[in-house]
Amino acid sequence: MLVDAGGQPGGQYWRHPDETAPRGDESLGHHDWSTFTALRSRLHGLVRRRRITHLPWRQVWFVERPSVGDEPPAHTLHLTTSYAGADTGGEGPDAVTGDAVILCPGGYDRQLPIPGWDLPGVMAAGGVQALLKGHRTVAGRRAIVAGTGPFLLPVATGLAQAGADVVAVCEAGSITGWSRDPLAAAAVPGKAREALEYATELIRHRIPYRQRTAITAIRGTEAVRSVELSRLDREGRIREDAGTADVDLVALGWGFTPSLELVSATGAATRKDIDDSLVAVVDDEQRATVPGVYVAGEATGVGGAMLAVAEGELAGLMTARDQRAPVSQGNVRTLQKRITRHRRFAAAMHAAHPVPRHWHEWLSPETTVCRCEEVSYRQVCGARDELGAGDARTVKLMARPGMGWCQGRVCGFASAKLAAATEGRALTADDLRPTAKQPFTAPVSLEQLAESPRYE
Numbered sequence: 001m002l003v004d005a006g007g008q009p010g011g012q013y014w015r016h017p018d019e020t021a022p023r024g025d026e027s028l029g030h031h032d033w034s035t036f037t038a039l040r041s042r043l044h045g046l047v048r049r050r051r052i053t054h055l056p057w058r059q060v061w062f063v064e065r066p067s068v069g070d071e072p073p074a075h076t077l078h079l080t081t082s083y084a085g086a087d088t089g090g091e092g093p094d095a096v097t098g099d100a101v102i103l104c105p106g107g108y109d110r111q112l113p114i115p116g117w118d119l120p121g122v123m124a125a126g127g128v129q130a131l132l133k134g135h136r137t138v139a140g141r142r143a144i145v146a147g148t149g150p151f152l153l154p155v156a157t158g159l160a161q162a163g164a165d166v167v168a169v170c171e172a173g174s175i176t177g178w179s180r181d182p183l184a185a186a187a188v189p190g191k192a193r194e195a196l197e198y199a200t201e202l203i204r205h206r207i208p209y210r211q212r213t214a215i216t217a218i219r220g221t222e223a224v225r226s227v228e229l230s231r232l233d234r235e236g237r238i239r240e241d242a243g244t245a246d247v248d249l250v251a252l253g254w255g256f257t258p259s260l261e262l263v264s265a266t267g268a269a270t271r272k273d274i275d276d277s278l279v280a281v282v283d284d285e286q287r288a289t290v291p292g293v294y295v296a297g298e299a300t301g302v303g304g305a306m307l308a309v310a311e312g313e314l315a316g317l318m319t320a321r322d323q324r325a326p327v328s329q330g331n332v333r334t335l336q337k338r339i340t341r342h343r344r345f346a347a348a349m350h351a352a353h354p355v356p357r358h359w360h361e362w363l364s365p366e367t368t369v370c371r372c373e374e375v376s377y378r379q380v381c382g383a384r385d386e387l388g389a390g391d392a393r394t395v396k397l398m399a400r401p402g403m404g405w406c407q408g409r410v411c412g413f414a415s416a417k418l419a420a421a422t423e424g425r426a427l428t429a430d431d432l433r434p435t436a437k438q439p440f441t442a443p444v445s446l447e448q449l450a451e452s453p454r455y456e
């Protein structure tokens with residue numbers, strides 16, 4: 001069974017317009033589109049032959065662990081609709097039990113609070129991209145794209161191709177960071193080609209690529225009107241004023257945060273990755289530390305779609321092998337080699353594009369850190385100075401960042417970073433775990449909860 005909160009296959013990377021109203025340009029703005037269409041055709045074929053049951057618009061809200069003595073140990077995934085407005089789909093069983101569960105929940109945009117980031121017109125770069133890819137909607141007319149990492153490039157060029165005036169890409173790091181491991185970039189030649197394509201598009205649309213530059217404040221009253229730019233030193237401290245820009249759209253991207261709720265719910269071990277993300281611990285065959293659980297994609301470490309595809313395929317093969325199906329060792333080795341090359345590329349990317357170490361110095365005491373609970377930077381610092389909170393969990397309990405509607409999905413990473421930075425120490429996995437540990441991984445109605453046979 002394939003359970004997907006999304007309404008159609010593709011995940012975040014291959015997000016595309018509604019397939020029920022086909023249009024000729026579904027591959028627009030995509031890379032490796034033929035890889036996706038081949039996978040989609042295979043999926044449709046297997047669904048037609050009833051080898052796979054595909055449940056779109058269905059999400060896992062609770063993972064029930066195996067009972068002691070269960071042999072084989074089976075996890076039960078409790079499901080609910082992910083889209084109340086879905087006319088079709090979103091229907092199916094309320095629970096499904098499996099001896100083998102492959103978790104590939106992906107991730108979401110990593111955000112860093114800065115003064116003014118809660119104004120309308122300021123969006124996560126991935127959200128801007130999702131609107132473009134999924135709905136052909138351009139989120140603004142005059143845009144600036146800022147943060148760090150290669151993902152800023154498709155967002156800026158996608159906006160420009162769709163007709164927006166993109167005033168600049170502000171990269172907090174520098175491409176010289178890649179020189180630490182030049183062979184890592186060579187290990188995935190397709191990425192160099194993509195980079196060249198983006199560079200050509202930036203030139204064609206006359207979009208300046210400003211390195212060691214960040215948006216350090218956003219101004220506006222009803223909505224964003226302008227941004228203040230600063231030149232940064234290597235550690236992310238503000239070195240000098242770099243001017244202002246008038247815009248109506250700010251796309252901010254600081255990489256991605258893996259969705260670890262499902263992994264944590266199984267009790268599988270987690271660790272801090274090189275980019276300060278909490279990720280699942282897996283062996284070289286994608287097995288998590290809990291029997292019957294496999295993890296693939298961003299949840300094992302942020303590394304891009306092609307890595308996710310290779311890991312997903314390997315997890316599938318190993319699941320089959322663990323269920324005693326014949327699996328070619330040659331295929332396994334090929335995938336493992338591909339994964340190693342992509343992991344090396346990802347490590348070089350994270351080293352070249354870290355979150356600026358002194359980002360918190362850009363904040364003013366009034367800067368909102370948690371938007372749901374309206375917690376300011378002053379209150380986060382107060383939790384430490386006045387109430388003695390020295391770690392992210394205690395800051396959360398004392399000042400409430402991450403306690404609201406989104407349960408820390410937006411501010412969790414930043415709150416953890418702040419807790420560590422204000423204590424003058426490095427971020428730890430324990431700072432990140434409170435956000436990942438959610439008894440309920442998605443909203444569920446009281447009615448469904450009450451009707452769940454388990455609780456009757």
Ligand SMILES: Cc1cc2nc3c(=O)[nH]c(=O)nc-3n(C[C@H](O)[C@H](O)[C@H](O)COP(=O)(O)OP(=O)(O)OC[C@H]3O[C@@H](n4cnc5c(N)ncnc54)[C@H](O)[C@@H]3O)c2cc1C
Nearest residue numbers: 005006011012013059060105106108126297298304305308
């Ligand atoms: C908003 C956004 C936009 C992005 N755009 C780009 C881009 O343009 N270019 C680029 O190079 N990279 C982009 N990325 C990064 C890229 O998408 C990832 O590297 C890649 O998709 C990783 O694949 P994955 O399979 O691990 O995760 P995903 O592609 O995110 O797939 C995860 C799947 O799990 C499903 N899911 C999650 N939780 C549940 C649950 N509880 N129950 C059921 N299903 C669930 C989701 O619906 C989704 O289909 C983007 C990321 C984000 C978050």
